[in-house]
Amino acid sequence: MYKDKDPRAALFAAASAPPRTGLIAEEQLAEFDKTPPQEDADGRKVWYQRGCNFVLAHAEAQPGAAFVRAGQPDEYVVLLPDHPALIEANGESCEVAANSIVFVPPGDSRVTLPEGGRVVRLFTAAAADLVALCPNADAYAAGRSHIPPFEPWPEPVGGFRIRAYDLDVKPQEGRFGRIFRCTTFMVNLLDVQKGPRDPRKLSPHHHDDFEQCSLALAGSFVHHLRWPWTVDRSDWRQDRHIAVGSPSSLVIPPPVVHTTEASGAGDNVLVDIFCPPRLDFSMQDGWVLNDADYPVISRR
Template structure:
């Protein structure tokens, strides 16, 4: 399944067989580059998309635009691929450079983009007001019995506060991407692909019981999806090959076999998002770059 020493090979070699039946769901696609935003006011354009446990908010801001949260129930994520920001939360103010990821504590907070630009926020579905803004808000009305109920990971060492990390991290042999986690999410900034991916070196795999959200921030991609044949023919689907530009986002349901192929001629930038964090990646030595700040559950 994996070629050229893919760091994930050992993980997925031990993965269980896909569930037998009754667990198939549709993918959730959002093409922010081709659709109007759900909010467009006060120098802010925001597009929303939901997964089973989370809401992704992609935003484009004019200089000085601010984004506030009041009584936020849990920790959320801020991705700043190319714009700096000022974060205020619970009496604390932090200036964050571009090419960073930040984790914002529960409670009241405010994010301002002094120079404008684009950024992404990630919330759990506990933010019901944001779930309601998603064009696919009803996609999970029937529930997903095979995806466990969301449970936050332990509080960070030293308690909740604004935490920021640079994405300027060089690739390392044996490490998969640039992975960060908090109490609610795991985010993996994959190494940038220059030009198209070699079609002879793809990495099809599946997940038994959690979704993967693949966020395209630069270039273009083709998401290849294959629904396994279960004993129930109602679960079967034709293979799908979904070509997207950027920005866009695809939520891939379990246990769909999937791999993503970069297709752009120049820089292709992809981010994988999981809610809650993945235990298997967390157990790999040195993969999670901020693991000293965010402990794993005791049961692990």
């Protein structure tokens, strides 16, 4: 399934159990480049999308625009692709450079973009006010039989505070992308694909019990999806090949087989998002770049 020394090969070497029957959900697609924002005020345009356990908020801000959270119930993520931010939380203040990822503690916080620009924020579904803003807010009304209930990971070493990490990390043989983890999310910023991906070197695979959100920040992609044939034919779907530009986001349900093919002529930038963090990636030595700051959840 994996070719040319893909670092994930060992994780999926053994065949998994046959897919369970029952609810096999549809994918959730959001094309922020083609649809109007859900919020357009105070110098901010914000597009929302939800997954089973999370909300993704993609925003474009004018200089000085701010994003405020009051009484945020748990830790959230701020991704700054190309502009700096001032982040304030619970009396703490931190100036964060562009090309950074930040984990913001629970409670009251503010994210201000002095120069404007793009910002991506990730929240768990505990942020009910943000779930309600998602165009697909009702997509999970029936529940998801293949996804266990969300459980946060252990608190960070030294307690909650603003934690910022530089994304200027060079590729390394044997490591998959640039992975960062907090108590609520795992974010993998994949290495930039220059030009189209070689169609002879794709990586189809599936996950048994968690969603994958693939966020396109630059370039264009084709998401290839294949629903498994269980003994229940009502689970079956036709293969889908979803062409998207950027910014866009696709939430892939388990146990759908998937692979994403970069198709743009220039830089193709993709970010994979998991809520809660993945244990399998966390157990790979050296893969999670901030592993020392966040303990791994106990094995069960």
